[in-house]
Amino acid sequence: MSFRPILRFAPSPNGLLHLGHAYSALWTWQAASELRGTALLRIEDIDPARCKPEFADAILADLGWLGLRWPEPVWRQSEHLPTYAQAADRLGDMGLLYPCFCSRTRIAADATGTDPDDAPLYARTCRHLPPAEIAERLGRGDRAQYRLDLVRAIAMTGPLSFTQIGPTLRDRPQIRYARPERWGDVVLQRKDTPTSYHLSVVVDDAAQGVTHVTRGRDMQASTDIHVLLQFLLGLPSPIYAFHRLVLGEDGKKLSKSQGSPSLQDLRNAGRTPQDIRHELGF
Template identity: 50%
Template structure:
């Protein structure tokens, strides 16, 4: 790949303050772009309206700038583009690849127990497909009655509609075949309170923004399998992926937003310099 074409992104969800672990991810993405002579983008993934806050987004951007990160072009804010995600969902719905699911978590647990268990996927037990075979008349009646529901991807139908194998490239590890059925099953792509899932929005935006190298933490590595399928379904370009180890604290636990003392804002207020905080995040300045 021509180094000039490398485009990376840092795409946090503003559910809290930027912390050292997130700073590590941002600095990692920026370094990958700059070392290749490419572009580094910032995107705010705030589609989850119940958990995301605009004040957190503003603080994150302020902290990133304070750390010395400079991104190329305007910041894309997902909540401003809900119509685009709705259009992507409609494309899948028009191809009969989505179905409404009325199951609660309790319903799913009960069904799994009744059938003696379910395979364990990336997000827990794989959905057993309870609502997949529901008659269309019943679906319409329940939706018309205002019954809460999500929309799930019919993974078998989706896989049958694309050319396989679905190949992915992990930088430093090589090419592998995606297996979204085993890891995700009939994954939820939209809910009443979240008009589109992280998976759909992220892959849509990566394609729209021309991202060629997706960098993120190892905890999101399984998502590659589902994202590769969505790219095939929608005809979106396929990037490469590069995952990094998660930053851990002295106790060996993954750094997270719940530890307020590791928030960049708190470190700033404690008198640390940008260089010191970059070093704490695993990116000491070169001598």
């Protein structure tokens, strides 16, 4: 049986796609072509407050407009919440999860620094709460998110590494060592959903047989946590490749939150798929 590489592009439907998304999608489909593999489309819609069906529809329309095609059906994370909950239960059975009742204000006030995303580094405030207090608070309905006990997890795994290629697929693979300690006790189950980005993406990559993960360089640090979770859950670790970011006139990466022009805006302004591909170097 021959090996067939599987890649994926996995946007969140919490806004419209911009040129940065277009670059990542085109890079992934080009990589799949060079590897003689398949590029999958995944909709990462675990955030019930921000993810909207109309944005998911727009993603499909924009990628189709760019000339990209993918196998059906499209994987939608909102349809797999029980699977993520089962993975979290496994980690809980290993003694690796604990409830956190802290507000964002409390987390920021107690922070011991920042993580690679420049977010407040959690001070493990709830890690040592007495079992009786935890039971009481859960019993009265206090909302909790569940965090990974990173100290215990690292003690169980020891040093971890992963394979990286790039900046082009023709480069020689390199072994990189993961540094999950810089993330602290990350959230694996949020208050509003039984999973998180870190947990669901690891479970999805394994379930879909993804062999190569292509991401922007801004996502490189998160690989630390993903490699750790793969080891803990007994899942395979893909090969990773990190592409450049598309920057705006201010030198910062494009983002939905900063109001970067969407592909719909560019299309409505008369830009063609060929224009977009030429601008992005494809």
